[in-house]
Amino acid sequence: MSYGPLLFLGILFTLATSWVGLVLLPHRQMGALGQHTDTNTAAIYPAARAGEAQQGAEHYRSLGCVYCHTQQVRPEGYGSDIERGWGRRRTVSRDYIHDKTVMLGTMRTGPDLTNIGERQADAAWHYRHLYNPQITSSGSIMPPHGFLFDTRTIGPAGRSTNALVLEGTFAPPAGQEVIPTRRAEQLVAYLRSLKSSGDLPEAPVKKEEAK
Amino acid sequence: MIKQSQTLRALLPGDAGANIGNKSALSEIDASCRVPVLFFFLSGLAWLLAGTVLALVASIKLHTPGFLAGWEWLTFSNVRTAHLNTVIYGFASQISVGVTIWLMCRLCRIPLVAPGLVTVANLFYNIGVTVGVGGILLGDSTAIEWLEMPRYATPILFVSYALIAVWTIVTFRLRAERHLYVSQWYLLAAVLWFPWLYGTAQVMLLIEPVRGVVQAAVNWWFAHNVLGLWFTPIGLASIYYFIPKVIGRPIHSYYLSVLGFWSLALFYNWNGMHHLVGGPLPSWMITVSIVASVMMLIPVITVAINHHFTMLGHFGKLKHSPTLRFMVFGAVSYTLASLQGVASALRSVSEVTHFTHHTIAHAHLGMYAFFSMVMFGAMYYILPRITQREWPSNGLISLHFWGVALGIVLYVVPMSIMGFIQGTMLNDAAVRFLDVVQFTLPWLKLRTLAGLLLAAGHVAFVINVGWLLVRMFEPYRKPVVRILTGEAETVAAAKLP
Numbered sequence: 001m002s003y004g005p006l007l008f009l010g011i012l013f014t015l016a017t018s019w020v021g022l023v024l025l026p027h028r029q030m031g032a033l034g035q036h037t038d039t040n041t042a043a044i045y046p047a048a049r050a051g052e053a054q055q056g057a058e059h060y061r062s063l064g065c066v067y068c069h070t071q072q073v074r075p076e077g078y079g080s081d082i083e084r085g086w087g088r089r090r091t092v093s094r095d096y097i098h099d100k101t102v103m104l105g106t107m108r109t110g111p112d113l114t115n116i117g118e119r120q121a122d123a124a125w126h127y128r129h130l131y132n133p134q135i136t137s138s139g140s141i142m143p144p145h146g147f148l149f150d151t152r153t154i155g156p157a158g159r160s161t162n163a164l165v166l167e168g169t170f171a172p173p174a175g176q177e178v179i180p181t182r183r184a185e186q187l188v189a190y191l192r193s194l195k196s197s198g199d200l201p202e203a204p205v206k207k208e209e210a211k
Numbered sequence: 212m213i214k215q216s217q218t219l220r221a222l223l224p225g226d227a228g229a230n231i232g233n234k235s236a237l238s239e240i241d242a243s244c245r246v247p248v249l250f251f252f253l254s255g256l257a258w259l260l261a262g263t264v265l266a267l268v269a270s271i272k273l274h275t276p277g278f279l280a281g282w283e284w285l286t287f288s289n290v291r292t293a294h295l296n297t298v299i300y301g302f303a304s305q306i307s308v309g310v311t312i313w314l315m316c317r318l319c320r321i322p323l324v325a326p327g328l329v330t331v332a333n334l335f336y337n338i339g340v341t342v343g344v345g346g347i348l349l350g351d352s353t354a355i356e357w358l359e360m361p362r363y364a365t366p367i368l369f370v371s372y373a374l375i376a377v378w379t380i381v382t383f384r385l386r387a388e389r390h391l392y393v394s395q396w397y398l399l400a401a402v403l404w405f406p407w408l409y410g411t412a413q414v415m416l417l418i419e420p421v422r423g424v425v426q427a428a429v430n431w432w433f434a435h436n437v438l439g440l441w442f443t444p445i446g447l448a449s450i451y452y453f454i455p456k457v458i459g460r461p462i463h464s465y466y467l468s469v470l471g472f473w474s475l476a477l478f479y480n481w482n483g484m485h486h487l488v489g490g491p492l493p494s495w496m497i498t499v500s501i502v503a504s505v506m507m508l509i510p511v512i513t514v515a516i517n518h519h520f521t522m523l524g525h526f527g528k529l530k531h532s533p534t535l536r537f538m539v540f541g542a543v544s545y546t547l548a549s550l551q552g553v554a555s556a557l558r559s560v561s562e563v564t565h566f567t568h569h570t571i572a573h574a575h576l577g578m579y580a581f582f583s584m585v586m587f588g589a590m591y592y593i594l595p596r597i598t599q600r601e602w603p604s605n606g607l608i609s610l611h612f613w614g615v616a617l618g619i620v621l622y623v624v625p626m627s628i629m630g631f632i633q634g635t636m637l638n639d640a641a642v643r644f645l646d647v648v649q650f651t652l653p654w655l656k657l658r659t660l661a662g663l664l665l666a667a668g669h670v671a672f673v674i675n676v677g678w679l680l681v682r683m684f685e686p687y688r689k690p691v692v693r694i695l696t697g698e699a700e701t702v703a704a705a706k707l708p
Binding site: 004007008010011012014015017018019021022023026027029030031032033060061062063064065066067068070072074075078079080083084090091092093094095096097099100101102103104105106107108109110111133137138139140141142143144145146147 | 272273274276277280281282283286287288289291292350351352353354355356383384391396399400403404407408411415420421422423424425426427428429432440473476477480481483484486487489490491492493496499500558562565566567570571637638639640644645648649652
């Protein structure tokens, strides 16, 4: 095989096949996928994310949450995603059309977050968990995100309404309080917006199985 | 330069009885490569040390989350991502380019064209990696696996890769040796494939991001092909060159190497979607990738047979040649990594191993036990030739080999087992998630220990390389350590330049 041009063309041709097959064709098939309108209820799914949650998604990206948390629910009977309550149905392509960066993830050092907004709607829980995961999930290896919070002296007007409720060893020194920063608020807004359980023709929700 | 190579051609009276002319031509080629190849190797090794420190920090953080927890820029995700990008783009890619340059010149039998320009490309490239890794640590990571460097860094790298590709094609066109050796097919393929992959990924994910899960498809088409179409061909090109070269015997079968090359070219680039088994993509895409992954058995077994039969009867030489020792370790690991990869692509296995440390172990079996070991082996051969000095310390070579060999075995074997158990536990909804986390802790501590062994090996190697460089500035003396003697004597028999 000493014929250079043939080698050259062969090299280009082989990669061209998957470039067309796995890049261009999928883009044609799914690149313009839109929202689905339910013919009975006129409900539109998926809804676009509100501004604050949209900004939170940028923090989720920047903090690298995707390296330990997936955002994909595998089909029923394949893995235990549904049994663990991570979703009522598998996720499908349409669930991700609004994501600026699609963060499916490949590692489950922590649990899946596809529907964390539905599973844990309490913002106060999220703040305490982010501040130090040991407060809510003892034995977790998630790093504490203290840098998303300000510890400051309680002002003359008394404790701020948005101060974290921290007890025991996690409590700040007397006279101090822990307040979420704007970043923490946006990140929690994003986490609470994570819900992929709309009824879709390609992924119907089994009503009786809702957990 | 071209003029010089013509003189060289005149100096080369063909294969027969041209030993002296041949040797002086080769040393002229080696000398032309000296500065740029040294730049690629040394900056690559600097990034290896940085990547090793980042790896250790990330490993410790995973079992002791309080470790250095106060600094946002050192958060686990940042350190882990910075580790991946320093070792992939800083270390592995730069050593690859250095080895590619040297091998291409030798096999084409021409001195390096415009070595000064290649050195400038190297500096440019290192600026790109520094900006990219800095951006990741500052929170600008794109969170797209293997493409985390921010948008303002990747074009610098792309231009460098494109320049290296152009340069390799120019060398190839000007070649004095018309016969093409199998290593050249792989090298030419790698330098043509990579800019295409990197360019597509940048346009479709960073510059003008595509919508929805098409991003995931492009991401894994790219990321898997970085391994399959960039590192693997360069690793195989090196094995195909260095094993015959060191043992002084031609490759076992020419036809097997043709089959191995074209089947790899056909099937590897379709593998990527096996990273998304069970995910929200059309089934046809995932199925196609699983089928292509299984088809990888053809090139893998072909190459394994070819290398094994080349080595057969020469295993005794492993004792004397560090190059051969690292090469054979890498070649065996390539087979094992590929078989593990084929197995993990199957739906039934992926159900367990996907999302676990099994995949992390697999990545290190491929990138380290195969690829990095082969690159170390290549450097053990190339560095003494371009510096014209022998390796200063035999002990440091042994420390390097045993440190990294034991280290990577202690990494890959336990982590593969642990990942499998972890996956089984995750698939049993009756097991609490936090119990799965607790189960992984002792294994993660073992990984830190393995990382320390790898680090010790790296330090030993870097000291030896540094020492070699110091010797470059000393007048030449007769070497005390004659570790490479065995190689030098048998080189002619392989009939490779």
